Amino acid sequence: MHELSLTQSVIRIVEQEAARQGFATVKTVWLEIGELSSVLPDAMEFCFQAVAAESPVAKGAKLEILRVPGTAWCLDCAQSHPIAQRFDPCPACGGHHLTVTSGEEMRIKEMEVA
């Protein structure tokens, strides 16, 4: 359940931004979560409701998760390919010499604040 710590980090960033940019409440938080990252979006949403309830800034906020598909660069065939999981072979050459280029994101993208 590392989603709990990750959610606490999200709320910490929200509160820091509230102090820095002078807003009182956040209505929506958009996260970018890669499909290859270690985050389970359902668990994150579950934790978010619990953690946000304790925060004066984030109380009642909505969480929106944008999934980022996985892509990898194949070192053997020098092309970029979509991959669904880390251990997927290169769809073109079948090799495993892949460097993940997207899909590992765990970012706060945007917030709607008031």
Next chain:
Amino acid sequence: MCTVCGCGTGPHDHHDHDHDHHHHDHGDSRLIAIEQNILAHNDRLAEGNRAYLAERGIFALNLVSSPGSGKTTLLCRTIEAINNRYPVSVIEGDQQTRHDADRILATGAKAVQINTGKGCHLDAHMVGHAFESLEPANGSVLFIENVGNLVCPAAFDLGEAYKVAILSVTEGEDKPIKYPDMFHAAAMMVINKIDLLPYVDFDVEAAIAWARKVNPDIVALPVSARTGEGMEEWLAWINEGRRRARVVSP
């Protein structure tokens, strides 16, 4: 692109730079671009830990595995084999009890126990505070024994040189693809308890092949902490890491 109104304009400046954000109004509310890694706070603290270790020429390893893979036994045997040729210290992470730290202290090495309570992993903040009480010696080797968990510790950088995943032969050989994030994050996979191979159906070559699918560069090392088989190579690898850590910071 703004996900509310669909506009594709406006700079998405990084939040650390200034306040020139992609602001615009939606009635009483406005949108602000943040573009910040959720783990940014942990990663900053981990970089602080890494700088602390580099200044002192300390080689730090983050040991990760399922519960019961033999991490603590491997550490005790490793410390005994190092036999005070250089200083070793250990940060022990468990949800509860001091049992593991006590086992390490019995070998004569310095150890500090972190109890995470309900927490499923160590984070860089806990480890940074552990340095204060542990005071690892200059030019030493520091082992950080993470909470036994093949999922959560993968995401948290502690400032270590490498993560080492320990897989014992009493587990399934397909663990590397069942828990790909951890084996992707690790530089080395120690296959422990190989003295039990005659009694279990574990295929060492298959385990290594699975691990290489998620991490083509992973170093695989079969050992038995109990009989000492493979320990020489493990110690040589640690020694080489320690040498390089000291070269960087004489």
